[in-house]
Amino acid sequence: MRQSKTFIPTLKEAPNDAVVPSHILMLRAGLVRMLSAGVYSFLPMGYKVIKKITEVIREEMDAIGGQEFHLPALNPIEIWEETDRVKAFGDTMFHLKNRDYVLAPTHEEIMTYHARRVLQSYKELPQVWYQIQTKFRNEARPRSGVIRGRQFLMKDSYSFDASWEDLDKSYDSHAAAYRRIFERCGLKFFVVGASSGAMGGTGSEEFMVRSAAGEDTVAHCESCGYAANSEVATSVIQALARDSESKDIFEISTPNIKSIDELSAFLSINESQCAKSRVYIVNGKEPVLVLMCGNDEVNETKLEKIFSEVRPAHPEELQNLTGAEAGSIGPLGFKGRILADLRLKDRNNLYSGANKNEYHIGGIDMVRDVPSAELVDLRIVQPGEGCPNCGANIDVFPAIELGHIFKLGTRYSEAMGARFLDVNGKDHPLIMGSYGIGLERVMACFVEQNHDDFGIIWNKELAPMQVHLIGLNMKKQEIADECERLYSELTTLGLQVLFDDRKDAQPGFKMKDADLLGIPIQIIVGERKIKEGLLEFKLRTDSVKLDVALTDVVGKVKEFYSV
RNA sequence: CGGGGCGUAGCGCAGCCCGGUUAGCGCGCCUGCCUUGGGAGCAGGAGGCCGCAGGUUCGAAUCCUGCCGCCCCGACCA
Structure with a gap:
């Protein structure tokens, strides 16, 4: 892509409304723009990142046998009344004014609706159905940019099993897939025991990222890895002894x-x-x-x-x-x-x-x-108390919930009559699980964890483009020629190259833009080095500009991306 | 939904308290010249329903009322 023809509206100054680093940087790097509180448009570079996250999730979901669906966000309200969740969601659910429809905040009901019409025999189980789709929740207070929105992208999957043991397997395979997804996305995360809340069900874990912008509070033990949402966390605290003598009241x-x-x-x-x-x-x-x-x-x-x-x-x-x-x-x-x-x-x-x-x-x-x-046990755990597993000091801090997995059991299948016949011809409700990942949160959390004073530092999996080719003075023929040659060679190899071919921009301007955008490799072609047959190869992670011969640079890129 | 703050050009802001020429500044944008290794320089220029509506006044960005929007704290959060 030629930068002169690509819409990447970078900002030198941070917009006043943005407070958390990820929000500021996503706006400054030209990835997103706000349309309304909690409603964001993804611009070309930002959408490329979303598509990269999508690819990672698809690969890992397909690997555990997931089948991708695409369900409607527009739902007849009756289906939601079957499980009494219109009431449960209350004002959080968007209702249309001119027809009895709601905008789906999640899809347990719709998946269960399809399951009850299709799944009839234990022979058809298990099933793992998923989708990557837009959800709508009328949040009272959207905040932190894309982290808490009224419209957001979610990967949601649903498992249907014939037994509780099989539900455990579906659940565990999701937990493993989630770990792989977040690892590939370069996130430092941890898993906490959680409350299943209004979703119902028997077990639930959250995938969390430590962040000052977080809205959940978690208790975490450094030494043994114990972690739990403070809603359910326990701790050991020195018992207070009874006085030897009891006074009268x-x-x-x-x-x-x-x-x-x-x-x-x-x-x-x-x-x-x-x-x-x-x-x-x-x-x-x-x-x-x-x-x-x-x-x-x-x-x-x-x-x-x-x-x-x-x-x-x-x-x-x-x-x-x-x-x-x-x-x-x-x-x-x-x-x-x-x-x-x-x-x-x-x-x-x-x-x-x-x-x-x-x-x-x-x-x-x-x-x-x-x-x-x-x-x-009714206390809220405080920092410094003992870990219930190992007794070490427990830490309590805010975190962002990236993903949540639930053993739902039969709550939805019972309510909606989604049943199957077992080997003896006896019918049972399907045993379900549901599993979600917030895509924007993956993106925002990555930025929260991977930035410096100059901008974002993307990894290979999520970077919007793979190589940033920067011609410092595109009015110089030898620079323009060399850039064109490299651009053509790299793109022929199938690499995604953003080519800063802007003629008017000053060198400093281009380099600041490149650091802001944070593509992993920068190839800088400038007058100073080209005379010696060199250019500069810079990894965004370490900021070291390496002199590389014009003839060697493609090899270095191929090595980095293993192509 | 409660509390607080803000709303003036694409972005960042001044002006408002104490009403009064043509509403300013920096960045960005357009034209020309010039410049090209960390967000250049000079000259000229475009761009505003001063959030919206109503009121007070001879006169409102400025004072009053209502509404809307955005941000922060809290409540809520499947």
Whole structure:
């Protein structure tokens, strides 16, 4: 491609709206432009990268027996009502105004719809069906450029098996394919145990990339590799011993004391001697009091595993249930189920709210005074706590979710009546898995991890083009001639060459552009070297310009790309 | 959806508080000359519904009201 005739609108300055590095660089390098919040157009160079990612994914999906589909994004709403997911998605699903259609945010229903019409016998199983296609989600707040969009590309696949053992195989082969895909895409990633959330199902893992722009929080152990989404992460933390002597309970006036910090300061005690109370309404009606040690935060995802639906109680509800406001609630006299975090097991001489405004109670003994408390792990893991596997210090940081794999089981096949006959002629629901990869996130995460002050540093797999041939002064005949010769030779070999043949651009301009765009190999043809029969060969990864004889450069490119 | 910020040329910004000639600056763009090893120089030029609508005023980019858009924090996130 001749750069003089290619649309690559690079920017010297970063647009004001872009904040994260990948967003800034994708705009500056002329890869993407925004159309509307969370809706992006891919320009020629950016789309080439998307196509490279697509190729990698296709190869690896085909290698595990995946069959590529292309399903419609425009779906009749009735299909989504079969699984009650119109309600589950709520406002996140786009609805059309002038017909009863929705824009698909994912495709479990549509794949299951086809499966139930086609798959009838165990002999036809397993099946792995996938597609690379546009998804629509009406995100309340799109952000970080292409990382969280309202329209995005997803590779989604679905497995249909006759047994749970076979589902494990389909799931494991996806997990392995995902590792190969992300490795080939040059990403430093890790896999975490995750919550299957509203997707339902029995098991799930996420493929994550550490990034300040991430929206998930993960706990990760450097030494043994334990990793989990903080929604489900656990940790070991030094157990707090029971005092040898239990005091009797006593009431204390605590005017204006609301938080644990204020309470521990007021009483000159350690925060871990306080039991914090939070009241939740579960399954729409039942009040549950959750007791946490000191300032420990409640992990609501863990609560949701116990009760399917959980929300904090409103202030009026608190008043009705306990007779007190949020800062003065405690377990004694609470009418309802009480859950306590494991850290409070067997503790005594604790302080908590008195269920009377401006009063707290001391001398609480969990064994003696709150015998009904169910002890469960409910904490949000904090950095520095012990890894549940090896005990080393655990790290907690933000990350971007690149891919997510789920063992769905029979949730969708049951709801939609997608059944097959086993060897005995007995019918069963298909056992399903679903597996997704966000293509834009692969691209953005790569840029997040592979850039320097000058621009993007593509690897061989994802680079929009393979070679950047730069003629420094195209008005000089000998430079133009040499560039043309090289361009023709390299393209004849089947290499993708971007040829900067612009006549007016200054050398510095061209080199800045090349570094921004980040094609792996730069071949720089300039007056200074050509007189000696040389040109410069630069790898974007190391920035070293190597003098190479005109006659040797094609060989070096062939070697680099193994062609 | 709550909180905050911003909206002036393709991009980055000034002007607004305190209303008043023809709305400026840098980069980019066009023409010509010149220049060619890290985003050159000179000269000339084009490009604005000052986000939109309404209001106040003799007069609004500037003051007031409403709306829209974008960004950030939070909530949400299959």
